[in-house]
Amino acid sequence: MEDLLMYNFNIKSSIHNYEVQFTNDFSICLREEIKKDDFLIIDNNILKLYENALKPILIDNKYIGINAIEEQKSYQGLIPIIKNLIENGFRKNNRLIAIGGGITQDVTAFMASILYRGVNWCFFPTTLLSQGDSCIGSKTSINFDNLKNQLGGFYPPNKIFIDLGFLNTLEHKHILSGLGEMCHYFIVAGESDFINFKKDFNMALKDKNILSAIIAKSLEIKKSYIEIDEFDQKERQVFNYGHSFGHAIESLTNYRVPHGIAVSYGMDMANFISVKLGYITNELRMEIRELLVQVWKDFPIHDISVEKFKIALSKDKKNVGAELRLILNRGYGKIFKDALKMDDTFTKWIEEYFNNEL
Ligand SMILES: NC(=O)c1ccc[n+]([C@@H]2O[C@H](COP(=O)([O-])OP(=O)(O)OC[C@H]3O[C@@H](n4cnc5c(N)ncnc54)[C@H](O)[C@@H]3O)[C@@H](O)[C@H]2O)c1
Ligand SMILES: [Zn+2]
Incomplete structure (x- = not known):
């Protein structure tokens, strides 16, 4: 190496x-x-x-x-x-x-x-x-x-x-999980970092030189946030991107879906909601989804009940009272925290995602 x-x-x-x-x-x-x-x-x-x-x-x-x-x-x-x-x-x-x-x-x-x-x-x-x-x-x-x-x-x-x-010696699903988890750092960092990550993704599965560069970059991005917000009070919270949805998927599949793979679904769900709210275009969502699909493709989640998913989401520890605190997307490098009510409209979007997007 x-x-x-x-x-x-x-x-x-x-x-x-x-x-x-x-x-x-x-x-x-x-x-x-x-x-x-x-x-x-x-x-x-x-x-x-x-x-x-x-x-x-x-x-x-x-x-x-x-x-x-x-x-x-x-x-x-x-x-x-x-x-x-x-x-x-x-x-x-x-x-x-x-x-x-x-x-x-x-x-x-x-x-x-x-x-x-x-x-x-x-x-x-x-x-x-x-x-x-x-x-x-x-x-x-x-x-x-x-x-x-x-x-x-x-x-x-x-x-x-x-x-x-x-x-x-690590099982392939844990390699995919690691790549899925690292992906959220690259989206938070900005367009060129994400595009490079997407370009290198397949080679990283075979080439340790490429993978070590990805690991080093992912840690460099994380370092820049934890050094200004070690205790997760403000800036660092953007790294919960994909995680509220992801945690619900992990627990409802009894951890059959590894963390980074669940977070990959979670990022796509956050992007889907961001499109619905007019924050990003569907084209941008699909550009990111093209990569995320490669992470989750062998881990379908059709068996999750939408009802249970909504309940799990409402119990997320980051929620404030009855309001959800979700990390959403306004574009590469513009990931941010939003407050949303779990109202009929939001519930319909979740149903639509499970019915049409999986
Ligand atoms: N503290 C944090 O900041 C933080 C952040 C993310 C996740 N976590 C926690 O990390 C846990 C998940 O960790 P993980 O995904 O790194 O894996 P893990 O520790 O759960 O290990 C996954 C499996 O891989 C095996 N394994 C580990 N290294 C191996 C290797 N080199 N070769 C073959 N098998 C190997 C383990 O024995 C285990 O069976 C979760 O509990 C999660 O909550 C903590
Ligand atoms: Zn994580």
């Missing part, structure tokens, strides 16, 4: 600044970074798939394997891990090192933020979604009572190491 050094960068955070380093060989970075008494939290699938690379390193350090399932991201799921850490002498000056995707990240980040009022942690993201999006931005969330991401805060890692080699 090309020289990856040019992609390395730092992020300013009011909690602590942190660093993102790209690498061709995570095991070299891990070996250099790890200190005695650091404790590793590793996705069990990664433990199995990368056993040869990890085994020699794990001889000298304690580690816990976790299952990357949503149930793990809960108080109940955290209890045995915290017990294990405390019983094995983990101290405030020791660090957690997470190796896995977004679930492993959320579990580790949440624990790191509460354990002894905060311990340092490092992250080796292993999915495209975590490499191109979630690894930066400080968010930590766990689920509560089967409801997603209800509890959490902001607590970034101290250092992130991105090795695209991990993606060789």
Whole structure:
């Protein structure tokens, strides 16, 4: 692969600044970074798939394997891990090192933020979604009572190491999910960024040089927002584009549709509503949809009941009272937050979308 050094960068955070380093060989970075008494939290699938690379390193350090399932991201799921850490002498000056995707990240980040009022942690993201999006931005969330991401805060890692080699073993649907998720950054960024992303999309599936450039660009766009609005109070909220609809799709399909694929549908729905409100032309919507279809085409959602969809949408945690807070589109680079009532007109548009657009 090309020289990856040019992609390395730092992020300013009011909690602590942190660093993102790209690498061709995570095991070299891990070996250099790890200190005695650091404790590793590793996705069990990664433990199995990368056993040869990890085994020699794990001889000298304690580690816990976790299952990357949503149930793990809960108080109940955290209890045995915290017990294990405390019983094995983990101290405030020791660090957690997470190796896995977004679930492993959320579990580790949440624990790191509460354990002894905060311990340092490092992250080796292993999915495209975590490499191109979630690894930066400080968010930590766990689920509560089967409801997603209800509890959490902001607590970034101290250092992130991105090795695209991990993606060789990742299921194709998670690659598509990562590309779908990254797509919203490019639409928020502006027309030329989106058009370049659309042009590179197919090659990115085969060529790691193109994919690493996309990941680096996606993180660069996200960095420019999180550095001015780390706590998601204002500017950063545009990144909820596609997410209110997307979360409803994820939960109504019992997570059969991965996050970034659900968000791709969500962006098209947001664009559909934006056309109805006269914010964008249908032509612009179709230009974006051409790409989004490639992300979702093997994940139909005809089985979702429109009634249940409307209820799920009305429960979105970003709503204010009975009013929806949706992120809509006035054109590339002009994504914005809008307040809408879930009235008859809106309901008809949703029905029309499900009846005619899927
Ligand atoms: N904190 C944040 O900012 C943030 C942002 C977006 C999403 N998330 C959370 O991230 C989670 C989704 O994360 P995700 O999509 O990164 O994946 P994941 O952690 O859910 O993992 C998906 C699957 O891929 C497997 N896997 C991971 N890496 C692999 C690899 N290299 N090779 C083979 N298999 C591998 C896992 O074992 C799992 O089966 C959700 O819970 C979501 O809420 C958090
Ligand atoms: Zn997302």
